[in-house]
Amino acid sequence: MTPPKKPTLVSDNLSSPDKLAASLCVGVVGLGHMGSAFAQNLVDSGYKTFVFDRNESKRNACAGAKPASVLADLSVCDVVFSSLPDDTVLSNLSEGSNGLVSVLKEGAVHVSTSTVSPAISRHLSQLHEMNGQGYVASPVLGNPDLAKARKVFFMVAGASGPLSKAAPVIESLGQHVFFMGDDPGHANLMKLAANVMIATTLESMGETLALLRKGGIPTEVGFDVLTNSLFDSKVHKAYGGKILREQYRPAGMVVPLALKDMRLALLEAERSTTPMPFASLVRDRMVAMLARGWDTLDWSALGLLASQDARLPSAQELSDVLK
Template sequence: MKIGFAGLGHLGSAIAQHLIAEHMELTVWNRTTGKAAGLGVPVANSPRELMDGSDIIIMNLFDSDAVDVVMNGPDGLLSGDCRGTIIIDTTTNHFERVLAFHEQARGHGARYLECPVLGSIIPASAGKLTVVVSGEKTSFDEAKPVLSKIGSTLYYLGEPALATKMKLINNLVLGSFMATCAEAVALGEAAGVERARVIDILLSGAGNSMILSAKKEKLVNEEFSTHFSSALIYKDLHYLQDLCRTMRRPLFIGSTVKEIFAMTRSREIDDLDFSAVYRIFKEI
């Protein structure tokens, strides 16, 4: 099976490298071609070229604007012969725009699966992400062997946009936990307790969570190389606000957390790992 892979950011690169390690036949494309260096696989010159000869296309892009360009641009995936090809989109999209992507793919004879993933670089490197899927069941069944290389847990939700909505809801918890843990660490330090000890105590009590465990070393060492950026969680919480508006529901915690991560933008640290939100609280 020939797989085309578009998008070699932090998470995309981790997924692609794992698929290569699993001996899957990959051709890759990235807007910045240098990110493909060292993968040891063919590099396409455009999304259209990536589509040619691929049985499955995997996308991992920043947002729905990027997906739109890669799918519908002059040299986009859908500009070539894509009949029968399955497009697996692991991007966290806007819940309304993802519906258009389903229709656009169908209109060109391709099959689109929205497959946002839960998890970051470390589980991605081991093929242990969680994948939430919406789209046609027959396409999901056909793509399952590839999806199972990406994630150890798959949830098939079926109805278009439902997987995207669930991912945004998941990231309400993700962003809120990270912001709360960061504030708690900064408060503990300000109260006079050593940072590493604050984190250990939190992990032994109410702060015991996958998120704090995963970010412990980053917080202790203030080393915020990017696994999942503040820019991404800010974008996702903005999409979630749009979802709640259409549902006529308030978003109390998520709206506040979004504005906390907006402060990383004003300080120009939003390209760092989202655990760097700790710096916002430390400055107070």
């Protein structure tokens, strides 16, 4: 299969990013850690930016943006980003008489940065198309700190017209965009697959560091050997560092959201008859974390679970780790 090519972008016909910013009005729906970072960066890039969140204080916290009290206020926008937690919230905000599909103007593009199922993206893409609009799936690899620094990665897919319009704006928010083709579901499947890789890496690192500790090797020494030899990826260093320091708050990805992503990935695996035994195991490990009440911890707390299973004491008091 031929890899997807980068589409011709609207910005290719503009001489500068400033002209692109002046030519488009953008909106952001969902002002959590990621959405608020995107909104502030859009403002800082010179875009006329509208922001919507059900929490009024979050709407008013984005300096330089225009707070939208209802979704209909986004009807002036050319491109609207949504940053929402799951399929249900994305569907509720998009569908219905007051949803994005109803209020956006003809030719506007909805860019979903959420980690959701391929099915919901394909469904919403069809609804937007029926209403003369566009839909682009653009899930993100990276955490809120990287989003603030414009260092996240985007996996982007959608029809060529909407994609050519939205991609230059997306590119301004991160360090690289991977174009996945015209099926928006492929961008979401790619993100789910990447999260499976991260989760299984966290599980293996947690178990390995527990083994080293139990065998008398200081965790810092084992971590140094592993991450400065064959296992020197960003995931090993960044997430493994959280396990090393027992730094599970503030969470970049809380356990319930990580579990949701594993569940979605395994549903896709079942549909395509793709056995994923390791992913299934890690999904169950996340259920065990919730059973312990760890719903506000970062998913790297898989390392904490491994150390507790090995009956290892925490470097800190467990009550301090879980604060």
